[in-house]
Amino acid sequence: DQQVKQNSPSLSVQEGRISILNCDYTNSMFDYFLWYKKYPAEGPTFLISISSIKDKNEDGRFTVFLNKSAKHLSLHIVPSQPGDSAVYFCAATQTGANSKLTFGKGITLSVRP
């Protein structure tokens, strides 16, 4: 049972435009959400996170939106740059005494120059 779903396996956008990466979750116990970025031959690197007490978190060009009622979050990258081309993983967890993250399958973002 896939508790975190990234239904679009890939996304291609033009440099300078907005990239919107979507993620859905089914487990209502999740209360903390993270986005990771992964380049080939490297481990994932943390990008941005959001707690369920917020509906938006911004960090430079990256903004994450959370819609708890829809169990949906999205990552917006504005403006998109060729260096943003990577695989993006959405992850979720229930804050508490452990560090288990449940990941989606990832979205491959390609930013065309």
Place this chain on the structure above:
Amino acid sequence: KAGVTQTPRYLIKTRGQQVTLSCSPISGHRSVSWYQQTPGQGLQFLFEYFSETQRNKGNFPGRFSGRQFSNSRSEMNVSTLELGDSALYLCASSPPGLAGGSDEQFFGPGTRLTVL
């Protein structure tokens, strides 16, 4: 500060063999988690260790095991390898948080295991 290191980076084994992978967390991090990444399944949680104790476990068979040492370094072992065990194995460490581990994890580059 040095990042998470994993050794070896690449490994080729044959079916039936066993393998041990090593992970050194960021200095000061006491929580170490292991993940398996395959093209079809994304990242799947294997287990997490904190202060030498397994604190959480994913849905993998008993052939997958791990341990953590007093210096927080961790190893994972896979016995009786199967073709389907071919994957990228990622280790992540977490800084201390309110409950002993935070939710932000720092990943190593991974060990690419190929089972022939």
